[in-house]
Amino acid sequence: MVYIGIDIGGTDVKIGLLDEDANILAQGKTPTGVGGSYQDMIGNMADYALKLLSQIGYTLDDVAAVGVGVPGVASNITGVVMRCVNMQWWNIPLREEMQKHIPKPIVIDNDANLAGFAESICGVSADTGSSVFITLGTGVGGGLIINGRPWSGHHSAGGEIGHIIMQIDGEPCTCGRRGCVERYCSATALIRLAKEAAIEHHESTLWSVSDNNLEKLNGKNIFACAMAGDETAVAVFDRYIHYLCLALSSIICLLDPQVIVIGGGLSKDGPFLLNAIQSRIKGYLAFPEVPYAEIKIATLGANAGFIGAALLAKQMLEETV
Amino acid sequence: MVYIGIDIGGTDVKIGLLDEDANILAQGKTPTGVGGSYQDMIGNMADYALKLLSQIGYTLDDVAAVGVGVPGVASNITGVVMRCVNMQWWNIPLREEMQKHIPKPIVIDNDANLAGFAESICGVSADTGSSVFITLGTGVGGGLIINGRPWSGHHSAGGEIGHIIMQIDGEPCTCGRRGCVERYCSATALIRLAKEAAIEHHESTLWSVSDNNLEKLNGKNIFACAMAGDETAVAVFDRYIHYLCLALSSIICLLDPQVIVIGGGLSKDGPFLLNAIQSRIKGYLAFPEVPYAEIKIATLGANAGFIGAALLAKQMLEETV
Helix, strand or coil: CEEEEEEECCCEEEEEEECCCCCEEEEEEEECCECECHHHHHHHHHHHHHHHHHHCCCCHHHEEEEEEEECCEEECCCCEEEEEHHHCECCECHHHHHHHHCCCCEEEEEHHHHHHHHHHHHCCCCCCCCEEEEEECCCEEEEEEECCEEECCCCCCCCCHHHCECECCCCECCCCCECECHHHHCHHHHHHHHHHHHHHCCCCHHHHHCCCCHHHCCHHHHHHHHHCCCHHHHHHHHHHHHHHHHHHHHHHHHHCCCEEEEECHHHHHHHHHHHHHHHHHHHHCCCCCCCCCEEEECCCHHHHHHHHHHHHHHHHHHHHC | CEEEEEEECCCEEEEEEECCCCCEEEEEEEECCECECHHHHHHHHHHHHHHHHHHCCCCHHHEEEEEEEECCEEECCCCEEEEECCCCECCECHHHHHHHHCCCCEEEEEHHHHHHHHHHHHCCCCCCCCEEEEEECCCEEEEEEECCEEECCCCCCCCCHHHCECECCCCECCCCCECECHHHHCHHHHHHHHHHHHHHCCCCHHHHHCCCCHHHCCHHHHHHHHHCCCHHHHHHHHHHHHHHHHHHHHHHHHHCCCEEEEECHHHHHHHHHHHHHHHHHHHHCCCCCCCCCEEEECCCHHHHHHHHHHHHHHHHHHHHC
């Protein structure tokens, strides 16, 4: 049987077909079409999934179940996406609409939860009973695996590491509040720190690496300046690692997982980031004498979302049979 | 059969004997004896438990299992208390030593985890699949119940809500770090805020209620001043509720439990505290349009620790049989 995994993003929908052993049989992507009706958007992604299926010689009869990840709050109990700002979706009956095109069991969840679940099954945190997945990208996402099971929360709204408050009345966040982890630990936050520092330090290579246009700063070129020893970039990187270690120490205090998996855009320069965290995290722990989580870089990359969606579909089916 | 629950505190050890249906057959307390050898301390509490047992006509043969809670980090895998500052215990073989006196299966865990577990079985969060227990006392403790099971962490060091960082480089904490939730949300923090405000406002009833000795301020008399409408005390209380709602919003973002249970000293003025939180928490949520945790006051009071210890002993036995 085949499991369809669908990972809805703000730009593209990534879709993969997995077999019983979690091998990827086919994968591809199609534009999300934000701005269209939800019926058109969901119809388009379902059609694309069915096209992929026929390309490898399968039909709807071969599909066991479907998993769908969304960058927002989605309830698997009701099948409804309650909130998804990127998609401009509020209370969208995703499962019902998708089943018009693919009449199979469908499980839905948050995308970061699914990516974390994928890593815990066939990625860097495989065979661990508990792990916390954290994505460092435009925002900060998270997924929790506890006692071997994904935990999305009672109202399907958990795992939002990016919205833990780490500064009382701090930086304004896109969520309307202030001081969220996302404002200090995302790639967006790193870029903000770098811009502010570059404006103070015209001698910094942060200027040359961005062709004197600070809008071109990104995680990759900021890390490159720091790696090359630029004093301003090193200070920015140190400040960023300080914030990140504070946030990681909060996760360790509260959840004490076996592994913390770091994914998202900034994890692509894995060793540089990981070395910095690993060499400093112990100094940030409340109980430094007690063993604590291993910190690792995610290995499934951009495929993690659809892999996790397909795997959760498989798990759901196994548990209901 | 009888289950012995032992709740070790800095001053007293509370001990209760429970039957199969979680009824308390007997209970009492004995001084902890901090400063003595761990062998003497553990021997004393075991003797006291055995004395309680004989007082109600039972013998060691009637004991099925023992649960022990400690105000620190205790591993049920090794049976060792890794860290317990109040007791001056580091790497103490609690289970091994206790079994010299009570040769029965013994489970050990953190005291707040056990109190939260007790509330989730026979207290205010009974019959819920997920709950977070938070104690507002000298410090801030926590216990997590996820998918119906207590989660103490992979290294037995989880649930430490009090040491989530809520202020970058903030108030110094007893753990050696800065900005921990405990520094803003404990009774100690409330008292600190009240002292600072009273010094600025000599007209406040915070002075009369403490006989002009601010060392006599406590949660109860500060709340009383605020309830009576003293302007300074109301401002202190509002500030405290602001901090507490920020911390609760972080728990909701990350764990999205079905219920949050508030225990500890400050919960004794339950309705006043609870009304303030319930009327304001929605304004602190990242996703205010999504349903969120019910917030309730703990009901088991000071017995929660030994009840949870006995219940976990029972659960352990049921799962190993």
